[in-house]
Amino acid sequence: MGVRKRNAANALKEARKTQYFAKLNNVPTSPRKMRLVADMIRGMEVNKALGVLRFSTKEASNRVEKLLRSAIANWEQKTGEKAENGNLYVSMIYVDSARMLKRLRTAPQGRGYRIRKRSNHVTLFVDSKVNNNENQD
Numbered sequence: 281m282g283v284r285k286r287n288a289a290n291a292l293k294e295a296r297k298t299q300y301f302a303k304l305n306n307v308p309t310s311p312r313k314m315r316l317v318a319d320m321i322r323g324m325e326v327n328k329a330l331g332v333l334r335f336s337t338k339e340a341s342n343r344v345e346k347l348l349r350s351a352i353a354n355w356e357q358k359t360g361e362k363a364e365n366g367n368l369y370v371s372m373i374y375v376d377s378a379r380m381l382k383r384l385r386t387a388p389q390g391r392g393y394r395i396r397k398r399s400n401h402v403t404l405f406v407d408s409k410v411n412n413n414e415n416q417d
Contacts (some may be wrong), residue, residue, distance in 0.1 A: 300358055301405040302351035307343055311377045311400040318373045318381065318402065326352060326368040327405060351406045359408075371407040375400050395414045 281289075307314065317340045321329040326348070331346035348370070352363045381397040 295402070297358075300351060300355035300407065301403060301404060302347050302354055303404075304343065304347045306378050306399050307340075307402060308397070308399050309340050309343070310398040311375050314344070314375045314400050314402060317341050317344050318375050321370050322349070322373050324370050326363060326370065329370055344404070347402060347404050348368045348406075351404045355406050355408075367409045368406055369409060370404065371404070372405040375402050377401075 313327040317333070317336065317338050320332055320336065320341075321344070324332070329348060330345060333341045333348065352368065355368065356363055378401050380399070382395060383395040384392040385395050387393045
């Protein structure tokens with residue numbers, strides 16, 4: 281590894297120490313359906329987001345709720361504080377496309393239709409409102 285790449289990797293590693301996130305890979309749900317759930321909680325306060333996800337009828341909301349709880353636990357472990365203070369919110373959430381399983385479904389007259397079983401990666405960042413106010417001053 282060259283010096284430039286090593287310096288960039290070290291800078292990225294240092295930046296990650298101040299970010300609190302959780303990542304979920306290869307979720308067997310289409311990215312389009314998962315983005316609907318991600319859009320519901322983006323920028324929301326954590327306790328309110330957990331309530332929205334708990335009572336949502338979408339199947340993907342169960343996985344995002346578990347991921348949000350994991351991100352909260354990561355924040356608590358890194359900072360040593362409790363999340364019940366109410367100053368924690370979902371700062372960023374994004375859904376990327378993952379591997380696609382390609383299958384064949386039989387069709388009339390000896391043909392086969394291709395079925396694409398999509399999956400996705402979800403990354404969720406949480407941050408405290410107090411921390412952001414200190415950085416802006």
